[in-house]
Amino acid sequence: MNYIGIDIGSTAAKTLVFDGQKVVASFILPTSWSSKETADRIKTKLLEFRFDIDSADTITIATGYGRVSVDYADKILTEITCHGKGGAYLFPEDSVIIDVGGQDTKIITVENGSVSRFLMNDKCSAGTGKFLEIMANRLGVDVDGLFTLAQNGTPIPISSMCTVFAESEVISHIGAGISQEDMAAGIVESVVSKVALLAQRHDIDAKCILTGGLSHNSYFREQLARKLGQKVYTHELGKYAGALGAALLAAEKYN
Numbered sequence: 714m715n716y717i718g719i720d721i722g723s724t725a726a727k728t729l730v731f732d733g734q735k736v737v738a739s740f741i742l743p744t745s746w747s748s749k750e751t752a753d754r755i756k757t758k759l760l761e762f763r764f765d766i767d768s769a770d771t772i773t774i775a776t777g778y779g780r781v782s783v784d785y786a787d788k789i790l791t792e793i794t795c796h797g798k799g800g801a802y803l804f805p806e807d808s809v810i811i812d813v814g815g816q817d818t819k820i821i822t823v824e825n826g827s828v829s830r831f832l833m834n835d836k837c838s839a840g841t842g843k844f845l846e847i848m849a850n851r852l853g854v855d856v857d858g859l860f861t862l863a864q865n866g867t868p869i870p871i872s873s874m875c876t877v878f879a880e881s882e883v884i885s886h887i888g889a890g891i892s893q894e895d896m897a898a899g900i901v902e903s904v905v906s907k908v909a910l911l912a913q914r915h916d917i918d919a920k921c922i923l924t925g926g927l928s929h930n931s932y933f934r935e936q937l938a939r940k941l942g943q944k945v946y947t948h949e950l951g952k953y954a955g956a957l958g959a960a961l962l963a964a965e966k967y968n
Contacts (some may be wrong), residue, residue, distance in 0.1 A: 714731065714733055714770050714771070714772065714964075714967075714968075715730050715731070715732055715737070715764055715768075715770060715771045715772075715774040716730070716731045716732070716771075716772050716774075716961070716963035716964040716967070717729070717730050717731075717759065717764065717766070717771060717772070717775070717959075717960060717963070718731070718773075718774055718775075718776070718785055718795070718799075718895065718955070718956035718957055718960030718961070718962075718963065719752070719755055719773065719775045719776070719777075719780075719786065719959065720775075720776050720777040720780075720792075720795065720953075720955035720956040720957065720959060721744060721748050721751055721752065721775065721776075721778055721779030721780060721782065721783065722744060722755065722777050722778050722779075722814055722815050722816070722926075722955075723744060723778045723814070723815040723816035723843065724744055724814075724815030724816075724842060724843065724846065724926070725742070725743055725744055725815065725926060725952075726741065726742045726743070726744050726751050726752075726755060726777075726779070727739070727740075727741050727777075727876040727952060727953050727955060727956040728740055728741075728742075728758070728759065728817075728956055729753050729895065729950075729953050729956040729957050729959075729960050730759075730764055730792040730960065731906060731947070731957070731960035731961060731963075731964060733964055733968070736950070736960075738762050738764070738892065739950070739953055739956070740758060740762075741952070742754055742755060742758065743816075743885070744778075744779065748778070748779025748781075748782035748968075749779075749784075750847045751779060751958075752775075752779065752782045752783045752784070752785075753761055753783070755783075756785060757897065761889060766784070766785050771965040772787050772964075772966075772967045773786045773787050773963065774787065774788050774789070774790055774795075774959040774960065774962055774963040775788075775789045776778075776789065776790050776791065776792050776794075776795040776955050776956070776958070776959045777792055777955055777960065778792075778815075778816060781801070782893075785887060787927075787963070787967075788963070788966070790959060790962060792955055793819065793821060793828060793831050793848070793949060793957045794828065794958070794962070795810075795906075795954075795956075795957075795958035795959045795962065796810060796812050796819060796821055796924065796954050796955045796958055797810065797821050797823050797827070797831075797958065798932050798957075798958030798961050798962055799924070799950075799953070799954035799955060799956070799957035799958030799959075799960075799961065800812075800821065800823055800922055800924055800954050800956060800958070800959070801823045801826045801827070803922070803924075803948040803950060803951070804920065804922050804946065804948070804955065804958070804963055805826070806919075806920060807822075807823060807824045807825070807919045807920070808822075808823050808919050808920040808921070808922045809822050809823075809912070809915070809917045809918070809919050809920070809921050809922065810822075810823060810922045810924055811908065811921065811923050811924070811925075811937070811945070812923075812924045812925040812954065813840075813841060813842060813904075813908055813923070813925045813926065813927045813928075813933075814841060814842060814925050814926065815841060815842040815843050815846070816841055816842075816843055817833055817834055817841060817927065818833065818834040818841055818907075818908055818911055819831060819832075819834075819842050820832045820833075820911055820912050820915040821856050822915070822918075822919065824919075827833070830915075831870035831915075832911060832914060832915040834907070834911055838924070840896070840904055840907030840908050840911065841904070842856070842925070842926050842927060844879070844900075844903075844904055845859060845901070845904060845927075847863050847880060848879070848880065848883060848900045849964060850886075851880060851883055851884070851898075852883075852890065852893055852896060852897060852900075854893075854897075857930075858933050859869055859897050859901070859938075860897075860901065860930055860933065862893050862894045862896075862897035862898075863894070863898040863900070863901040863932065864898075864932055865892075865894045865895040865898075866892065866893075866894030866895040866896070866897055866898035866899075866900075867895050868895070868898040868899040868902035869891055869895050869896060869898070869899035870899065871883070871899045871900060871902075871903040871933065873955030879903065883896060883900070886899075901932070901933065902935065902936070905933065905937050906935045906939075907941055908937060909937060909940035911943070913942060917941065917943070920946060921938075921941060921943055921945045921949075922945070922946050922947065922948075923937065923945050923946070923947045923951065924947070924948075924951040924952065924954035924955075925951070925952060926952055928947040928951030928952050929947070929951070929952060934947060
């Protein structure tokens with residue numbers, strides 16, 4: 714049997730295949746303007762990997778922002794459920810999972826392998842990957858380039874809680890001649906501060922795990938650890954936590 718987890722986020726779609734024992738395939742595609750189109754591209758990619766979605770030996774669960782668009786999924790589940798399951802698999806001990814997504818940030822406490830409580834950010838995207846994407850574009854670089862600049866800068870304060878007003882602040886700083894490096898450092902510091910504040914509101918009382926699109930970025934992880942005052946762990950499959958959880962839940966349910 715193959716168990717497929719599909720996590721369509723606002724900026725990236727993660728797909729992972731679990732055979733009941735181990736992960737056998739995984740890939741990421743950018744989320745297009747249409748989640749339905751993205752779901753179709755995922756299906757095509759799976760067929761290229763020789764995974765037949767329509768086979769009786771394949772079970773698919775979808776989660777994430779665009780989960781309802783995966784019309785070939787056998788079931789759809791919430792992001793909290795799937796991210797909690799995936800995080801618990803990667804780190805079996807009790808933990809607090811911090812998932813910084815493109816559109817929202819989730820803080821999930823996992824105890825004895827199950828989600829016990831969670832907290833999500835407000836509707837504003839100022840503490841998410843989308844904010845970094847918008848600000849990187851304003852500075853004329855991609856998100857990875859933004860982090861590279863930030864490592865060589867001194868953070869300038871960006872006080873606005875709203876992405877639109879924060880972008881206006883950055884434009885003002887550009888006009889004042891502030892260096893790219895200092896602005897990038899200020900942008901990253903702003904996001905780190907908002908994520909840390911949300912985590913502290915949730916109350917971190919266990920091992921801290923970073924998942925999501927920023928989990929691979931060592932600079933972001935280090936800055937978050939500094940703000941939280943404790944080590945922040947991650948895993949090579951951290952960005953696939955939602956898709957992994959969906960695949961694991963498929964294996965549990967349909968076994």
